[in-house]
Amino acid sequence: MSGGAGRLLDVRDVSVTYPGHHGRAAVCAVRGVSLHIEPGEVVGLVGESGCGKTSLGSAVMGMLPVSGGELVFQGERVDRDNPAWMRAYRRRVQMVFQDPMGALNPRLTVGGAIDEVLYVHRTQPGLATPAGRLQRRRELMAQVGMDDSVMGGRYPHELSGGQRQRIGIARALAVGPRLLVTDEPVSALDVSVQVQILNLLKDISEQLGVACLFIAHDLAVVRYMCRRTYVMVDGSIVEQGPSDRLFDHPAHPYTARLIAAVPDIARGLKLEAGG
């Protein structure tokens, strides 16, 4: 791996440690992880629960301090101690959460939830006036396949899980980020709706050139979404590479075990025919 000048995000040897309390030892959730994301690239991060993938995602977002290593975004070091810089950083990096119901304020309408984000960033071009923000809101709703005139006045509890996640994505896109960190964006959704959201994320990434750190435990979903994938165990990356090679010819025994453990229709039926 050379240079990295054109890279969107460079995670260099990053560790995340949760301090111990009341005599308990500190927990090292991420141990010296390095990964990189090119502009517009959708990169997968898979691992089982507790492996540290969400901690790493939070560190990338600047929500957790890193205890070692550094994060470099578009050539600039992520500086959590500089509030002005962080504010600008959050315009470039946004997050989509697992549970869209938990991520939305139940007392705000869908339109209000998007307005809120736009108002926070009202110093940005085009967002200074209410009229400008309304126009941007309509644009965003259309981008995630919803009609603002119909849905804008509804509350989160009136929406289906898929619709809620669309709003979550619209909010993340509101300020034109270059990178989305999506942490298990479809695992809380019904299977028949999951693909709608996955395709939406794919389209948005292609049309807007937004890169994505796609965190998930579902290997099949990661293969569908990502051309490149990192596999994480116990806070470390054990394998990385193009998804096709990684899933067809896993090099690390853990990756192989993970793949073998996924219940699969084709394999299941073959097994049954055999015995």
Next chain:
Amino acid sequence: MNGERTGAGHAWSPASPLLDVRNLTIGFRADAGRVDVVRDVSFTIGAHETVALVGESGCGKSVTALSLARLIPSPPVSYPSGEIRFRGVDTLAMNRQALRALRGGGIGYVFQDPATALNPVYRIGFQLEELLAGPRKQRREQAATLLETVGLPAPRACLEAYPHELSGGMQQRVVIAMAVARQPALLVADEPTTALDATIQAQILALLGQLQQTLGMAVLLITHNLGLVAEAARRVNVMYAGILVEGGDAGTVLTRPAHPYTRGLLDVVPRLQPARGRLKGIPGTVPVAGRLPPGCPFAPRCSRADAGCRARVPDREAVAGDNGHHVRCHHPLPPGDAR
């Protein structure tokens, strides 16, 4: 283990199905009268057989499962029509005493989240011994044996542990031990591996298969995961919005589905195999019970639907040429048709 089988001795022959659910409708009391969340569902499970019940959240699969041993209080739940015959006896007509014998001894349950199935303030040993009979020392022995049966490495130490001291996989093993403690003839496993990691999921699935062999149980596997169905079940029933839309041999249903919903489910699930290009989603969303369309509940999302579909719920019909394969659809997919 002193599992005396209860409920035997009725006019029921081992040749007939262990469980026979006929035209079952399950309603919940609501502000505006009754909401039927399960409508006219029929299926059977033979002794020692593994049958899967597949559907998305809210389709009525868990309510169906809980109703088998009448685990939901009525009211609010009511059974306006149908019967649930377990070893030939209608459980809907059972009195409290008979139900008590049925629960655990006839039908055992394993639920999705082992952390909530166990009581956090009691040790594992106490919770296991609670459902066994006999002198204390003997129950202790039995509890240890049970934990050994479900593959826990240090059963004695585990008896002394509190649930939070065990991992999710170990907790689920304890829950399974509790479910099989009275040697039920039918084990109902409601999303038994959904809350667990992939590698643990495979271990728990293997354990269930192995216990089924050694204890001679039938298993009703409730899941939304078609891969799991292919790996574990011989027969499968697919539910959508309270209706059993398709059923039959797992291999047949998963390779030659007759219902557009089953086809759709198969098409939307990302697979581990090399990418097949862009997946088509099923348009729209799952309908909410109580706000169902009048005819076939899938009609609003179905590309084959016409005015007839929107007017009348289809009847259950056999699929020609496929033994035991049945479908509820006005316009089933022709056999061998990929789309």
